[in-house]
Amino acid sequence: MISDNLQRIRKELPSGVKLVAVSKFHPLPALIEAYLEGQRVFGENRPQEFAAKAVQLSQDIEWHFIGHLQTNKLKLVLPYAYMVESVDSVRLLDAIDNWGVLHSKTIRVLLELHLGAEETKHGLSEDEIREILSAAVTPLPDGGQRYRNIRFCGLMGMATNTDDESVVRADFQRISSLMESLSAEFGVDSSPVLSDFRELSIGMSHDWRIAVEYGATIVRIGTDIFGNRQY
């Protein structure tokens, strides 16, 4: 069943769009079934579960952390993370950078844009994202970089959770436009610090087909692959 779901989604997903299989709340056998179907990119949103699965499964899996991350949980996540998609504060970004310096690892991150109305959702404002990138590209007086061990790879966003497609489209339009203006403003193509800033991670089970229309390069799909969450 999981393998059927994966095959169906892959058939529909344009080439060049990365599929993150969101396996949170699903037990290891479910992940293994997806792995045997060729899936190598997985996403988790809870540090403990992320670490437990990462140590038990194959080394060739690309793990994306996609949940709210507290700075005291970095040691569970960063040793295994290919990418942290959910950087939602400057404080977290600083902590990740410091961890990276201490452990000689450069961490790929996406900056999470706060989309939608729900107040509980995490994320940065457009202004905060501009400030971060501006600090990132501005050399320090000693010639060094503000963020030494961070690789800025793009933006992540979660559209408003609603059946109203026009609201979802408006959210995706906003993050997609922001991506374009940032690329222009910061000369992403010619900036060594931002040369990898091209990923747009939008789209989940119920809205990934729409997200693709707005330039998604990464979609994060859980329920459509694994079914309803188990525990």
Ligand SMILES: *Cc1c(COP(=O)(O)O)cnc(C)c1O
């Ligand atoms: C759970 C989750 C997903 C996947 O959601 P589904 O609706 O199950 O596809 C995607 N992104 C984030 C950030 C999540 O927490």
